[in-house]
Amino acid sequence: MSVTDELIANNARYAESFSGPLPLPPSKHVAVVACMDARLDVYGALGLREGEAHVIRNAGGVVTDDEIRSLSISQRLLGTEEIILIHHTDCGMLTFTDDQFRASIEREVGIKPPWPAEAFSDVEADVRQSVARIKASPFVPKRDSVRGFVFDVATGKLTEVE
Amino acid sequence: MSVTDELIANNARYAESFSGPLPLPPSKHVAVVACMDARLDVYGALGLREGEAHVIRNAGGVVTDDEIRSLSISQRLLGTEEIILIHHTDCGMLTFTDDQFRASIEREVGIKPPWPAEAFSDVEADVRQSVARIKASPFVPKRDSVRGFVFDVATGKLTEVE
Numbered sequence: 001m002s003v004t005d006e007l008i009a010n011n012a013r014y015a016e017s018f019s020g021p022l023p024l025p026p027s028k029h030v031a032v033v034a035c036m037d038a039r040l041d042v043y044g045a046l047g048l049r050e051g052e053a054h055v056i057r058n059a060g061g062v063v064t065d066d067e068i069r070s071l072s073i074s075q076r077l078l079g080t081e082e083i084i085l086i087h088h089t090d091c092g093m094l095t096f097t098d099d100q101f102r103a104s105i106e107r108e109v110g111i112k113p114p115w116p117a118e119a120f121s122d123v124e125a126d127v128r129q130s131v132a133r134i135k136a137s138p139f140v141p142k143r144d145s146v147r148g149f150v151f152d153v154a155t156g157k158l159t160e161v162e
Numbered sequence: 163m164s165v166t167d168e169l170i171a172n173n174a175r176y177a178e179s180f181s182g183p184l185p186l187p188p189s190k191h192v193a194v195v196a197c198m199d200a201r202l203d204v205y206g207a208l209g210l211r212e213g214e215a216h217v218i219r220n221a222g223g224v225v226t227d228d229e230i231r232s233l234s235i236s237q238r239l240l241g242t243e244e245i246i247l248i249h250h251t252d253c254g255m256l257t258f259t260d261d262q263f264r265a266s267i268e269r270e271v272g273i274k275p276p277w278p279a280e281a282f283s284d285v286e287a288d289v290r291q292s293v294a295r296i297k298a299s300p301f302v303p304k305r306d307s308v309r310g311f312v313f314d315v316a317t318g319k320l321t322e323v324e
Contacts, residue, residue: 003192004244004309010209011320018318024254026200030165036216036232038188041205047172050206054198057219059232065277066228070198070221072267073279078254082166092186092240105234109300115227117235138271147166156180158173 022051024078030054031074033130034086035061035093039153042086054080060093061086062118062126063133072139081142083134086158087127088151093119123150127161184213186240192216193236195292196248197223197255201315204248216242222255223248224280224288225295234301243304245296248320249289250313255281285312289323 031054034042042048042055054074056067063085074080101117120126127148134146149158193216196204204210204217216236218229225247236242263279282288289310296308311320 002244002307003190004246004307007190007192007208007210007215007246008311008320008322011207011318014207014209015318020201020314020318021252021316022201024199024201024252028165028169030169031198036193036218036236037186038215038217039182039184039186039212041210041212043203043205044212045173045176046169047176048169048203050203051200053169053200055200055219056198056221057217058228059218059235064228064231066220066226069226069275069277069279072275073221073254073263074198076263076266077258082164084166084169090183090186092235096239101235101238104238105301108303111300113231113234113301115231117231138273139267139275141270145164145166149170152182154183156173156177156182158170160170 026051026053026078026080028052029080030082030084031056031071031080032084032086033061033063033067035088035091037088037091040086040088040151045151045156045158060091060118060120061130063130064118068137068139071134075140075142082145085127085130085148086151087123088153089123090153091123094121124161188213188215188240188242190214191242192244192246193218193233193242194246194248195223195225195229197250197253199250199253202248202250202313207313207318207320222253222280222282222288223292225292226280230299230301233296237302237304244307247289247292247310248313249285250315251285252315253285256283286323
């Protein structure tokens with residue numbers, strides 16, 4: 001049995017107590033951009049329930065064109081107004097550089113990737129970088145409440161980056 | 163009190179019963195790519211616990227360069243091997259076209275976005291499109307277990323797209 005099969009079996013149990021459908025627009029009018037890290041359960045960590053917030057995630061929780069696309073759709077079509085960014089301690093993105101990652105792919109695959117890996121050496125600085133990218137984008141209309149946090153994977157606590 | 167403040171207050175309660183840190187690499191060696199939709203709690207729907215799986219999310223659950231970047235980092239540096247793609251019923255991406263979205267932004271902002279919105283008119287077809295994009299990428303080394311599903315927002319059930 002693959003892990004995929006095991007998780008799909010879990011879904012059958014989840015569906016037994018599921019009651020839907022809820023409305024499409026997030027009821028708390030908030031979008032979260034977070035790292036894909038397995039230890040960060042965004043719904044749990046923020047006390048979110050189904051239907052309340054958009055959750056956007058990628059390697060690092062960084063803001064690239066695809067996060068701007070998602071935030072643009074979230075705000076323009078589905079009415080979200082606040083943005084919460086979450087990076088975390090002990091992030092994999094702290095363990096390599098863009099140049100190293102690019103070189104290792106080129107060595108193995110023979111092709112340089114057409115995107116940077118977006119690695120970083122300072123979590124707080126990269127949260128500020130991500131906030132700055134959103135604030136600089138003309139495609140995200142509501143930029144008054146864009147706040148960045150670091151999730152501590154040891155304690156489960158969020159600390160705001162000023 | 164903003165919604166952000168309310169969710170950060172929730173986090174203090176979450177941290178009270180949190181025990182960490184867990185190891186960085188996902189213990190189930192799986193990465194999930196899902197839509198950002200608020201009604202889809204990926205950890206709940208798949209019965210995942212903290213530390214088990216990378217979770218990548220965006221508008222639609224589509225595969226663009228940024229998802230390839232995240233999957234590449236997930237597999238090459240953190241040892242994941244299986245990929246689960248999740249789109250869902252009643253998706254916002256079914257309600258507009260890329261041309262409409264682009265035109266509305268150009269009208270309001272005066273600038274055409276440099277990325278397509280990635281809207282779609284058929285959920286199953288777009289799951290297949292996303293699977294095909296991963297299978298075609300030289301930057302994602304493990305492509306033997308890439309399976310796509312549709313989450314039903316009325317019942318909470320996942321159905322595989324063949």
